[in-house]
Amino acid sequence: MLKYLPLVWAALVRRKLRTILTLLSVTVAFTLFGTMMGTDAGFRRAEDIINRKVVLVGARFADNLTDGMGQQIAAMPNVAAVSAGGSVFGYYRNPKTHAYVMMVDTAAGWPNVPLSPAQWSQWQTKRDGVFISRITATQWGVKKGDVFNIVSSSIPRADGGHAWQFEVLDVLDDTPYWPGGFSFGSYQYYKFSRPAADQAKAGWFQAVVQDAADADNTAVAIDARFADSAIPTRSEPEVMTRNDAATAAVNVAAVTRRVALVGLFMILLLTAHGMAQSVRERLSEFAVLKTVGYSDAGVIALVFAEALAPAILGAALGLGAAALLSERIPALLPGLGLPEPYLSPAVIGEALTAAALLALLSVVLPGRSLKRLDVAAILAGRS
Amino acid sequence: MIFLRSCLAAVWLNLVSLKKRVWASLVIVAGVACVVAVLLSMLSVTLSLRHAWQRAGSPDRAIILAAGAQAEGNGTISAAQVAIIKDGPGIARDAKGRAIADAEILTGLDVRRRDTGGHGYILLRSFGPTAMALRPEFHIIAGRMYHPGKRELVVGAEAPGQFLGVGLGDKVEMPDGPWPVVGVFRTNDDVVQSELVADTDLIRAVMRHPAYSSVIVRLAGENGLAALKRAITTNPALQVTVERQSDYYNRRSAEFSDLNDKLSYGVSLLLGLGALLASVNILYSAVTIRLVEIATLRALGFGAFPVAFAVAAEGLLLSLTGGVIGAAIAYDLFDGVQDIWYNNVFHLAVSPTLIALGLVWALLIGLLGGVLPAIHAARLPVAEGLRAT
Numbered sequence: 001m002l003k004y005l006p007l008v009w010a011a012l013v014r015r016k017l018r019t020i021l022t023l024l025s026v027t028v029a030f031t032l033f034g035t036m037m038g039t040d041a042g043f044r045r046a047e048d049i050i051n052r053k054v055v056l057v058g059a060r061f062a063d064n065l066t067d068g069m070g071q072q073i074a075a076m077p078n079v080a081a082v083s084a085g086g087s088v089f090g091y092y093r094n095p096k097t098h099a100y101v102m103m104v105d106t107a108a109g110w111p112n113v114p115l116s117p118a119q120w121s122q123w124q125t126k127r128d129g130v131f132i133s134r135i136t137a138t139q140w141g142v143k144k145g146d147v148f149n150i151v152s153s154s155i156p157r158a159d160g161g162h163a164w165q166f167e168v169l170d171v172l173d174d175t176p177y178w179p180g181g182f183s184f185g186s187y188q189y190y191k192f193s194r195p196a197a198d199q200a201k202a203g204w205f206q207a208v209v210q211d212a213a214d215a216d217n218t219a220v221a222i223d224a225r226f227a228d229s230a231i232p233t234r235s236e237p238e239v240m241t242r243n244d245a246a247t248a249a250v251n252v253a254a255v256t257r258r259v260a261l262v263g264l265f266m267i268l269l270l271t272a273h274g275m276a277q278s279v280r281e282r283l284s285e286f287a288v289l290k291t292v293g294y295s296d297a298g299v300i301a302l303v304f305a306e307a308l309a310p311a312i313l314g315a316a317l318g319l320g321a322a323a324l325l326s327e328r329i330p331a332l333l334p335g336l337g338l339p340e341p342y343l344s345p346a347v348i349g350e351a352l353t354a355a356a357l358l359a360l361l362s363v364v365l366p367g368r369s370l371k372r373l374d375v376a377a378i379l380a381g382r383s
Numbered sequence: 384m385i386f387l388r389s390c391l392a393a394v395w396l397n398l399v400s401l402k403k404r405v406w407a408s409l410v411i412v413a414g415v416a417c418v419v420a421v422l423l424s425m426l427s428v429t430l431s432l433r434h435a436w437q438r439a440g441s442p443d444r445a446i447i448l449a450a451g452a453q454a455e456g457n458g459t460i461s462a463a464q465v466a467i468i469k470d471g472p473g474i475a476r477d478a479k480g481r482a483i484a485d486a487e488i489l490t491g492l493d494v495r496r497r498d499t500g501g502h503g504y505i506l507l508r509s510f511g512p513t514a515m516a517l518r519p520e521f522h523i524i525a526g527r528m529y530h531p532g533k534r535e536l537v538v539g540a541e542a543p544g545q546f547l548g549v550g551l552g553d554k555v556e557m558p559d560g561p562w563p564v565v566g567v568f569r570t571n572d573d574v575v576q577s578e579l580v581a582d583t584d585l586i587r588a589v590m591r592h593p594a595y596s597s598v599i600v601r602l603a604g605e606n607g608l609a610a611l612k613r614a615i616t617t618n619p620a621l622q623v624t625v626e627r628q629s630d631y632y633n634r635r636s637a638e639f640s641d642l643n644d645k646l647s648y649g650v651s652l653l654l655g656l657g658a659l660l661a662s663v664n665i666l667y668s669a670v671t672i673r674l675v676e677i678a679t680l681r682a683l684g685f686g687a688f689p690v691a692f693a694v695a696a697e698g699l700l701l702s703l704t705g706g707v708i709g710a711a712i713a714y715d716l717f718d719g720v721q722d723i724w725y726n727n728v729f730h731l732a733v734s735p736t737l738i739a740l741g742l743v744w745a746l747l748i749g750l751l752g753g754v755l756p757a758i759h760a761a762r763l764p765v766a767e768g769l770r771a772t
Contacts, residue, residue, distance in 0.1 A: 018664060025660035032653045061558045062490040062590055095453050096638065153451035153458030162451045232558070234493055236502070244501040266417035267654065270661030273410045277668040332645065 004298075008305045011282075018278055022271060023310045023317075026358070029267040030318025033351055035325055036261055038341025043246060045342050046179050050239040051112045052212035053080075055219050057205040060232040064201035069226065069233070073207055076225065078218045080210045083109020084202035086190040088164050090152030092140050099140060099150045101130055101166065101183045103190035109206055112238065113184055114175050122169055123186040129169035135181035137171045144168050158195045179339035207235075268358050275307050275362035279370070286370065287378040300363060300370060307359035315355035319343060389685055393693035396680065400673060401697070407665050408701055414658040415705025415748055416712065419741040421654055423713035425647035426740070427731045428722060433640040435729035439573035440632030444517065445608055447598040447615070450622040454635060456489045459594035464621055468598050473611030475601040477516055484600035485511030488586050491726070492555065492579065495547040504726050505546050507536075508575065509583035517601055518570065526551050526566035531582045534559070534589075537566040539576035541728035544721045549579060559589050577728035599628065639724075651744070659748050666698050666756035670763075677760055678768025691761035698753030699746065706745025710738045 012019045057073060059065055067084065074082040086103035104110045107120045115131060123129055132142070142148055149163040157164070166185060174181060191199050207222070209215050219235035226233045286299050294302075326341040363370075401408055447468055452458030460468075465486040474482045488509040496503035512531070515521065529535035536555055543550040554561035562581070570576050586592065602608055612625050626634075670677065677690055710733070718733040 018667065021660050021664045021667075025657050025664070028653055028657040028660065032650070032657070060493060062592070063558075090451065090457075091453060151451050153449045234502075240501070244496075244499070244503065247496075247499050247501060262417065262421075266414050267657035267661060270410055270414045270658065270665070273407065274661055274664035274668065277407060277665065281668060281671055 004302055004305055007302060008309060011306050012309060015278065018274075019310060022274060023314050025267060025271045025274075026311055026314025026355070027317040027321065029271065030315045030351055030355070031321040031325065032267075032318075033354065034319045034322025034343055034347065035329070035341050037347045037350060038322060038326055038343050039329075039339065041344045041347050042176070042179065042339030042342040045176050045344070046339050047239065047242065047246075049177055050242055052215060052237065052239060053209050054112055054238040055207040055209055055215055055222070055235055056238050056241050057207060057219075057222055057233050057235045059204075060223075060234045063231050064198070064203070065205060065231060065233070067200045067202060069231065070202060070205050072225065073205060073222055076218070076221060078209045078211055078214050079207050081106070081108045081208040083206050083208075084187055084191075084204075085206055086155075086187055086203040088150055088152050088155060088185065088190065090150045090154065090162070090164070092142075092148060092150050097140060099183075101150065101164075101185040103185045103187045103203075105187035109208060111208060112177060114172065114177065114182075115184065119170070123188070126167060126169060127186050127189040127192075128166055130166045130183055130185045131170050131172055132168060132183040133172055133174040133178065133181045135174050136183050137168070139181065142168050144171050155190075156195055156198065157193050159193075164193070174340075176339065176342070206238075268354065269361075272358050272361040272365065275310075275359075276365035279303055279362065279366045283370075284378050287375045290375050291379065296371060303370065304359060304363045307362040308356065311355040311359040312352070315351050319348060319351055386686070386689070390689040390692050393680060393685055393689040394696045396676070397693040397697050398700075400676065404669055404672065407669060411662045411665055411698070411701045411752075412705040412708065414661055415702040415745050416709035418651065418654045418658045418748065419706045419709025419745050420712040420716075422647070422651040422744060423710060423733055423737055423741045424717050425650065426644075426737055427713065427717050427733045429640050429643035429647060430734075430737065431722070431729055431731045432643075432724050432727060433636045434732070435572065435574050435576075435727060436632045436636035437573075437629070438571045439575050440627075440629035441520075442627055442629045443602055444628040445600050445602055445611060445625050446628045446631045447600065447623050447625045448596075450624055452624075455487075455597045459592075459596065460486065460598060460623060461594045462486075464623065465595060465598055467618065467620060468600070468615065468623070471611055471614045473600075473603055473607035473609070473614070475603040475607070477513065481513060482600070483513045483516045484598060485513050485517055486583065486595035486598050487511065488583060488590070488592050489596040490586075490590060490592070492557075494549060494555075496723070497545050497547055498723070503546060505542060505549060506578040506726050507586065508578045508580050509586040510580055511583045517599055518575075520571040520573075521568055521575075523566045524569050526564075528566055528568075529581055532585060533582070534562045534585065535565045536562050536579050536581045537568050538564050539578050539580070539728075540567055540569050541577040541721065541730075542579065543567075545577070545723045545728045555579065557589060558591070572730070574727045574729070577726065598623075602627075655744060655748060659752050662698065662702065662748065662752035663755055666694065666753060667759065669697070670694060670756050670760045674763065674768045677763055678765045681763075681765045682769060687761040691757035694757040694760045695750070695753035698756070699749035702745045702749030702752065703742065706742045709745070710741045713741070714738070 057065070070082050070084055073079060083105040085105070087100060088103060089098070089100040091097050092099040104113055107115070107117065119131060137143060140148070146168045147165060149165050151162050152164055153162050207218070209218050215237040219237060222235040223233050289299055289302070322341065323343055326343065329340060446455065447460065448455065449458030449460050469482045469484045474484050476482055490507050491504040492507050494503055494505045495501070523537065524540060526537070529537050534557070538549050538551070549555060549564060551564055551567050553564050555564060568580065600611070602611070608625070608627055615621055615623060615625050680690055681687070714733040717731045720731045722729060722731055
């Protein structure tokens with residue numbers, strides 16, 4: 001097998017431009033492949049890691065839940081912990097910079113918040129503190145120790161103003177659980193900044209159930225409990241809420257992703273055709289090889305190796321480019337809720353398979369003429 | 384003249400020999416078709432959505448929001464503030480001297496989505512007493528208008544296509560029980576056409592809304608907005624901002640369409656680059672295959688330019704054909720199809736402008752793809768070419 005290597009190399013180097021063109025188009029195709037399939041994998045990973053014990057409880061109609069409801073939910077079967085949640089949303093500095101801080105209460109009620117006990121306890125002394133992720137810190141342009149205001153017109157404040165002041169306690173690593181970044185503040189700060197009449201109102205509740213398998217039924221039971229009350233609820237396991245949100249936000253992106261995949265395979269076809277063409281042009285060379293004693297299989301293996309080299313190299317380069325691009329996608333396209341593309345082993349495997357298929361295709365296309373090589377005719381220039 | 388004729392003759396000879404290279408040519412056509420189809424389908428989504436937003440805004444109307452609220456639905460305006468605003472200057476008045484201005488409430492209702500069966504939100508907008516004078520584009524196309532003060536809803540024509548249980552005759556669950564949908568309305572094929580509409584006073588009471596989301600006013604004449612703005616911004620009792628309604632919808636739609644455009648162009652650029660590289664490759668081999676033919680042409684006295692021109696023209700023609708096919712595919716698949724983005728339901732349009740853009744992309748790919756192979760063809764040494772087999 002090794003004796004073929006110099007031949008393969010020579011063939012590739014002799015047609016530098018063609019080899020480079022092929023390599024580049026394969027690279028481009030796999031850059032697309034990596035980001036597209038990676039985004040899909042990113043979505044799936046985000047769904048897989050959602051805590052199945054978390055049930056979100058909100059008001060069925062535009063209304064506020066009350067603290068009392070939280071206590072009632074906590075007393076229901078299968079509910080281990082209940083915590084109130086709130087949100088401060090508005091903008092930071094520029095109306096175009098949307099800012100959102102999720103206000104969370106107790107560690108037991110928020111297993112899905114990536115904070116250590118030490119970090120949770122920091123809020124006891126710094127109520128207006130926030131923990132934000134790197135992506136969010138970059139979007140807002142803030143760093144650890146910064147004090148900043150979020151202008152929010154949606155949640156009335158006791159002081160009558162619109163400015164919510166926060167201090168960045170720390171900038172943390174992003175987690176796939178919160179694609180597109182996160183920011184967490186203290187619910188106690190949220191609660192006591194609101195007018196006295198609003199302080200007993202919660203934005204929503206997060207219930208943690210004991211048995212994750214029964215989370216759906218618990219959500220139904222919670223809604224039934226409040227169905228005929230003044231404030232009916234709408235409850236759902238977090239994983240379902242995430243699914244709804246994902247389809248609502250990126251429905252368009254999902255459609256285009258499918259379309260783009262079709263386009264991608266078109267590029268691969270184009271490339272395969274280009275490679276096949278170069279094989280046809282060199283039939284006389286293969287005739288020479290056969291004359292000097294190469295077998296049919298040997299010639300075909302040689303052609304396959306020649307196609308495989310740029311295909312695999314291009315796939316590797318393309319996936320590398322996709323990896324570089326991936327890190328920037330949440331920051332480049334904020335607000336689309338796209339997760340960072342995840343180049344999982346499965347995606348890499350698919351890419352390499354596609355590369356091998358590409359090489360195979362470029363052998364199969366001119367295969368017939370290769371197999372039935374009329375050596376004498378070709379050498380005599382009569383083909 | 385001779386120069387021109389030799390150019391045309393070279394192109395003609397080139398095209399005649401296309402029959403021999405039919406597969407290679409088809410591959411270029413298909414590749415470019417794909418690029419153009421992807422570009423147009425992606426852009427048709429973002430542009431159609433943006434247009435649906437923009438059509439909702441009228442330069443004759445102004446929207447007043449709570450200070451700091453960037454969007455209708457964030458922040459509230461109290462009834463007392465509404466009364467002051469309605470008395471302000473710059474607002475058109477009807478025959479009875481009433482200001483053509485309404486406080487509206489915009490809120491969400493939980494409904495099932497037709498496509499996924501999951502939860503979705505439909506917007507519920509409340510209309511005030513002057514709504515018909517304020518929104519002349521609003522008209523009922525089926526059923527009837529709700530009776531003010533009655534627990535009834537009318538639905539925008541787009542909504543039932545994407546949301547379950549909001550069609551004519553359906554009952555929508557409200558805090559005080561089910562309300563019937565008694566009519567279907569059209570506006571300007573805009574985003575309002577995917578909303579539910581009911582009476583303001585009733586919505587405010589039933590939804591326990593303490594205040595309003597916005598005040599929409601019809602402006603009086605050219606200087607209406609300036610007069611209204613001056614009065615509103617100098618009144619310390621009002622913490623509101625006023626904006627021409629068309630500017631408002633323009634600004635809001637730019638927020639998402641900038642992002643979507645980045646995505647569409649990013650993907651299309653990569654695809655386009657891929658198709659470009661591949662077609663350069665294929666045109667190169669087209670030149671190599673026709674080595675003898677090209678050398679013969681040169682020997683017959685054709686200049687270098689006509690030969691190069693013919694190669695470039697071939698690339699251009701092939702990718703333009705691909706562009707037309709791609710545009711046709713995008714048009715066939717997406718034009719007129721209903722799509723949904725959060726709570727906005729809208730129809731996709733593959734407009735003539737978009738198609739022209741797609742063809743420009745095809746032309747560019749053809750031009751760039753043909754240049755290098757054309758130069759290569761022009762530089763082929765004649766003698767060597769004639770000896771080649």
